[in-house]
Amino acid sequence: MSDILVSEQSAAGASGRPSGRLLEVDDLRVEFRTRDGVAKVINGVTYHVDAGETLAVLGESGSGKSVTAQTIMGILDTPPGFVTGGQVRFHGKDMLAMPFEERRRIRGEGIAMIFQDALSALNPVFTVGFQIAEQFRVRRGMSRSDAKKRAIEMLDQVKIPNAKGRYSSYPHQFSGGMRQRAMIAMSLALDPEVLIADEPTTALDVTVQAQIMDLLAELQRERQMGLILITHDLGVVADVADRIAVMYAGRIVEEANVYDLYAKPAHPYTMGLINSIPRLDEKGQQLRTIKGLPPNLMNIPPGCPFNPRCPMAQPVCREKVPPLLQVGSGRASACHFAEELVNRD
Amino acid sequence: MGRYLLRRLLQLVPVFIGTTFLIYWLVWSVPGDPFAGKCGERPCPDSFVNMMTEKFKLDEPLIVQYGNYMQNLLQGDFGQNYGGREISDIIATSYPNTLKLALVALTIEAVIGLTAGVLTGLRRNGFLDNLVLVSTLFLIALPIFVIGFVAQWLLGVQWGIVKPTVSSEMRLSELIVPGFVLGSASMAYIARLARTSIAENRRADYVRTAIAKGLPMRRVVGVHLLRNSLIPVVTLLGTDLGALMGGAIVTEGIFQVNGIGRQVFRAIVTKESATVVSIVVVLVLVYLLMNLLVDLLYAALDPRIRYE
Numbered sequence: 001m002s003d004i005l006v007s008e009q010s011a012a013g014a015s016g017r018p019s020g021r022l023l024e025v026d027d028l029r030v031e032f033r034t035r036d037g038v039a040k041v042i043n044g045v046t047y048h049v050d051a052g053e054t055l056a057v058l059g060e061s062g063s064g065k066s067v068t069a070q071t072i073m074g075i076l077d078t079p080p081g082f083v084t085g086g087q088v089r090f091h092g093k094d095m096l097a098m099p100f101e102e103r104r105r106i107r108g109e110g111i112a113m114i115f116q117d118a119l120s121a122l123n124p125v126f127t128v129g130f131q132i133a134e135q136f137r138v139r140r141g142m143s144r145s146d147a148k149k150r151a152i153e154m155l156d157q158v159k160i161p162n163a164k165g166r167y168s169s170y171p172h173q174f175s176g177g178m179r180q181r182a183m184i185a186m187s188l189a190l191d192p193e194v195l196i197a198d199e200p201t202t203a204l205d206v207t208v209q210a211q212i213m214d215l216l217a218e219l220q221r222e223r224q225m226g227l228i229l230i231t232h233d234l235g236v237v238a239d240v241a242d243r244i245a246v247m248y249a250g251r252i253v254e255e256a257n258v259y260d261l262y263a264k265p266a267h268p269y270t271m272g273l274i275n276s277i278p279r280l281d282e283k284g285q286q287l288r289t290i291k292g293l294p295p296n297l298m299n300i301p302p303g304c305p306f307n308p309r310c311p312m313a314q315p316v317c318r319e320k321v322p323p324l325l326q327v328g329s330g331r332a333s334a335c336h337f338a339e340e341l342v343n344r345d
Numbered sequence: 346m347g348r349y350l351l352r353r354l355l356q357l358v359p360v361f362i363g364t365t366f367l368i369y370w371l372v373w374s375v376p377g378d379p380f381a382g383k384c385g386e387r388p389c390p391d392s393f394v395n396m397m398t399e400k401f402k403l404d405e406p407l408i409v410q411y412g413n414y415m416q417n418l419l420q421g422d423f424g425q426n427y428g429g430r431e432i433s434d435i436i437a438t439s440y441p442n443t444l445k446l447a448l449v450a451l452t453i454e455a456v457i458g459l460t461a462g463v464l465t466g467l468r469r470n471g472f473l474d475n476l477v478l479v480s481t482l483f484l485i486a487l488p489i490f491v492i493g494f495v496a497q498w499l500l501g502v503q504w505g506i507v508k509p510t511v512s513s514e515m516r517l518s519e520l521i522v523p524g525f526v527l528g529s530a531s532m533a534y535i536a537r538l539a540r541t542s543i544a545e546n547r548r549a550d551y552v553r554t555a556i557a558k559g560l561p562m563r564r565v566v567g568v569h570l571l572r573n574s575l576i577p578v579v580t581l582l583g584t585d586l587g588a589l590m591g592g593a594i595v596t597e598g599i600f601q602v603n604g605i606g607r608q609v610f611r612a613i614v615t616k617e618s619a620t621v622v623s624i625v626v627v628l629v630l631v632y633l634l635m636n637l638l639v640d641l642l643y644a645a646l647d648p649r650i651r652y653e
Contacts, residue, residue, distance in 0.1 A: 075553045107559030120550040125572050170648045
């Protein structure tokens with residue numbers, strides 16, 4: 001049954017016909033060509049996000065979640081990174097095939113991005129205010145004083161106290177949380193339709209993490225943006241995400257809404273991730289982990305890339321790559337035994 | 346900031362005293378007779394020697410002479426050379442020439458070095474990159490007198506494009522070749538430093554952010570990348586100006602520029618100790634002030650640096 005669904009899904013993708021989606025990544029493939037060999041970092045990633053929706057992309061480091069985001073933004077380091085296939089469609093138009101100038105205008109205005117480490121992502125020699133106002137001046141052609149006024153408004157919107165006074169501060173004079181707020185203000189300056197947040201809270205204290213996530217969620221609701229939240233933290237995801245895409249070795253291995261995913265993961269990797277969350281009622285016991293290490297991307301094992309670590313692995317897993325198939329309504333899994341997992345009690 | 350400046354200026358005092366004394370002592374310990382050859386073919390008559398010894402207090406111990414000299418210096422009096430010419434006059438006529446040459450050299454090395462460095466830093470391993478790497482290696486490896494004589498011979502004598510020597514009018518067109526020679530080694534260092542700095546910062550996160558903001562590439566490079574990459578380069582240029590203003594004995598000699606370098610060389614040869622010390626005193630002062638200026642410039646360029 002699922003074969004039909006898949007062919008429908010991929011047919012819609014390959015044809016490139018407008019699907020009404022805001023941002024779609026379709027069968028994206030990226031490899032890193034290094035001196036030591038070719039690392040296949042992204043091996044056919046497909047996901048989408050619509051206005052007002054939050055998609056969480058979950059995965060370990062090296063799973064390709066950040067590289068996907070960089071490819072969307074057009075900030076992939078080339079070389080070593082090369083896009084070898086697939087499309088990134090914004091309003092149905094393939095950004096990877098666009099002329100440079102057309103694509104540049106989408107950045108900031110159509111799709112904006114927040115980075116993990118705001119200290120290094122902000123330019124150290126310019127004031128925070130300058131870096132926000134710059135966009136109003138360059139992209140909107142505003143006068144210096146108008147741009148400054150708007151930049152102070154933005155700082156105010158992300159709840160930076162004394163926004164007017166902080167306008168002339170340099171990034172290193174901000175605390176970690178304030179820096180990330182400034183980063184958010186900067187990314188939202190041109191009112192983008194999609195915001196990609198690449199591990200926005202990883203570098204922050206736990207208490208500050210919650211504040212930043214709340215702020216992001218609030219701004220997203222107000223502006224009805226599509227939000228792609230890249231993270232490796234399941235706790236962060238549960239609160240704010242509508243849908244979750246789990247990545248492993250450059251593929252989406254499971255996609256589901258938050259409730260379904262936590263209640264009944266349809267992929268052994270997702271199950272492992274959920275089980276490895278420390279639990280209060282199991283205090284004192286050894287933490288559960290997923291045994292083994294993520295595969296070497298220069299030498300991905302044949303069959304399912306997760307098979308060497310999978311507790312359910314069968315001979316078929318070492319031979320056939322499981323495609324991402326729909327299981328049940330609105331969810332998909334790339335496991336040969338997805339049906340069994342979903343239908344278990 | 347004010348306190349930092351005051352501290353730095355106070356630090357100049359012991360450095361100044363130390364360097365001048367060292368020079369004074371060195372010049373006086375050079376063996377030889379200051380009056381040799383002063384009176385034509387014959388040795389100088391005793392009356393002349395006695396008169397001069399009296400006038401310049403040459404029989405006093407070194408420390409007393411130094412003390413006298415410093416006392417006069419603090420009142421703005423550089424003294425006279427043995428020929429009776431005011432040393433301040435020598436400095437006043439030759440220093441502007443050195444300054445002119447130094448500024449021409451600095452401009453050439455900044456413009457060419459920076460352009461080469463930025464272009465190759467942005468696009469590494471291309472033809473231009475290899476060309477710049479090899480040519481800068483040449484400039485760094487060759488001693489300045491080789492570059493100077495080759496440039497003078499090729500451009501001035503063989504091809505006749507420029508005059509081989511600089512006239513006393515110090516026209517700008519005459520100074521281009523000497524300026525290039527004088528700045529050649531630094532130009533090579535500037536190019537390499539700028540190249541490394543640009544290449545390093547090109548992959549920096551904030552450059553990525555600037556691109557993600559949808560800024561045009563010339564703004565990403567010209568504002569965000571350049572401003573950060575230029576901090577070490579500007580510092581090097583500032584220090585170099587201090588060094589260039591110290592006169593260029595070799596370059597001024599080759600191209601016959603009547604500058605401070607030539608004066609100091611002549612004074613050393615003729616054992617005009619007072620002239621040597623006076624010129625060096627000026628050079629030390631200029632160099633120290635330039636260094637201070639560079640340190641202050643550094644803070645202006647990089648807001649993360651604060652002087653307490």
